[in-house]
Amino acid sequence: MRKKMTQERKQLGARLREVREYLGLSQEEVAKKLRIPRTALSQMERGQRRVDTLELKKMAGLYKHPISYFIGDIGIHLSVPRDLARKLFWMNHLSEKDVGEIFRFADYLWWRAKKDPMKHKGER
Secondary structure, three states, rough: OOOOOOOHHHHHHHHHHHHHOOOOOOOOHHHHHHOOHHHHHHHHHHHOOOOOHHHHHHHHHOOOOHHHHHOOOOOOOOOOOOHHHHHOOOOOOOOHHHHHHHHHHHHHHHHHHHHHHHOOOOOO
């Protein structure tokens, strides 16, 4: 039983670290927002420290992931490039109007590429 708890703790820690890194956040930034020492966060991510319910709830909110992602066995793998993930994360801090403008512009780019696919293929 003890070995299973250790494995679950390591799995939870690995997922917490994976999402934090995916979002481009440092341990220092996250620890400051959670009001815990950076060393405590490091221990959580290595599975060497328990994560209490309130800490997990705060982390899930900060990371914009459901708690079930961290504690479940759902096998979701992140496949969005890091720079895009960071932009998507910061969109949460924009007004609805600004997000709407981003989507309208994305629609326009999609329409433009569809209209003339050879001209816009592979451009970045």
